Amino acid sequence: MGVDNNSISVSLEKLERFIAAALRRAGLPEADAATVAGLMAQADLQGSDGHGIIRLPQYIRRIRSGGINVRPDIRVVADMPGMAIVDGDNGMGHLVVSRATELAIDKARTQGAAWVGTRRSNHAGPASLYSAMPLRHDMVGIYFAVGNANHLPPWGGTDMLLSTNPISVGVPAGDEPPVVLDMATTVAAYGKVKAKAKRGEMMPEGWMIDREGRPLLDPTRSDEGFLMPIGGHKGYGLALIVGLLAGTLNGAAMGRDVVDFNKDHVTPTNTGQAMLVLNLAAFGPVGGFKEAVDRLVGDLRGSARMPGTDRIWIPGEQSHARRQRYRETGIPVSRGVAAELDQLARELEIPPLA
Structure with missing residues (x-):
């Protein structure tokens, strides 16, 4: 498992095992926990990090509160x-x-x-x-x-x-x-806003505006405006x-x-x-x-490109490339998310992700 300044790198298999263990502890049958864990891990594998393991604490809260039928x-x-x-x-x-x-x-x-x-x-x-x-x-x-x-x-x-x-x-x-x-x-899914907040990053202009029509860049203030x-x-x-x-x-x-x-x-x-x-x-x-x-x-x-454009991408190509790369190098998980998952592991009494 490799690390950098902002994230850790976790294998697909380890991500699946952690998610499945958390869901089983929360009450899901083993087969259902495995199905959900596999799909959640696939989300992270393709780079859809606003919909993958970042959602696990939220799912567990809903399950524990009776908001989801296990x-x-x-x-x-x-x-x-x-x-x-x-x-x-x-x-x-x-x-x-x-x-x-x-x-x-x-x-x-x-x-x-x-x-x-x-x-x-x-x-x-x-x-x-x-x-x-x-x-x-x-x-x-x-x-x-x-x-x-x-x-x-x-x-x-x-x-x-x-x-x-x-x-x-x-x-x-x-x-x-x-x-x-x-x-x-x-312009952006709300999951991307949540992911930006977890990583401590600002949003690009154009994602959200406040109720006066001004650009809203701080994802922690998303309640003050709406998506475009x-x-x-x-x-x-x-x-x-x-x-x-x-x-x-x-x-x-x-x-x-x-x-x-x-x-x-x-x-x-x-x-x-x-x-x-x-x-x-x-x-x-x-x-x-x-x-x-x-x-x-x-x-x-292969069509003609605008100046400064290195490549014309086809929808889904970048996700396909990430799957191949992350299978070899591991899936990046931001340190903020990893810390939250460590806390969740302690609460559920399961082995930590990292």
Whole structure:
């Protein structure tokens, strides 16, 4: 395990073991703890550090406060050949969304396309974890979610009625890495704000403004303002649509009903997510599609660049590169997060991470 001035480096396996041990101690069955730990560690492995192990103390607080059901009865409550709704029974979001994604993949095998929504779920980590799952089956994954706290007002307003409401799309390729877009409908996801605060860093201008419209740069003062939508009013509109599809359509929380799980550790969040899976085989030869994606990726990457641009990146390429690098060098965990995890380990009476 290597160290530098601002972080320690931890192997993927050690990260998974620590998370699983903490979740088991908090009451999750062994298999469920392993599933959640694997997905959380994958978030850190790809560089989505605002959604990985940094969230563990928060999850444990909610579990201990009764805000999450550690033994949920995750079940299908609406079912047709090309769609379903999964009721998560207030279980860990990673378990609920994994179940919904697996069901969508299974349905898409015979139907060509399938939409599965969730209700009574919880925070499930970065969206790309789930849009990437269908890739292994030569399928496209499109994921929508309602964020777990409202940090976005309607365009021109100041009342927090919308969240970061992410969307992620995973598209298979051939020799190239898959194209995986993972974006919040705000300029930055709130998890990145939390990560900046943990590292003692300032936010770039453009992430947040205060209620007077002035730039807000200190992440520890995030309650004094709100996140900015991407593309101005267009991002506001997109956040609304994603919330309607992932939340309202499934009978999950949206708008004023969204529970801020950063502050409220007791109230069930009734989080909604949705997964759309498209089976490539239903559209034509799979190999031909992948070859076309590879050609397009090559054209984009090899296209003329602006002065000062070293490389044109494809969505998902940098995460792919981090996975490869971090598997060799270890996953960086900021010292502030590591100290909090050490405290959590003492409370749970489990071996420390570092």
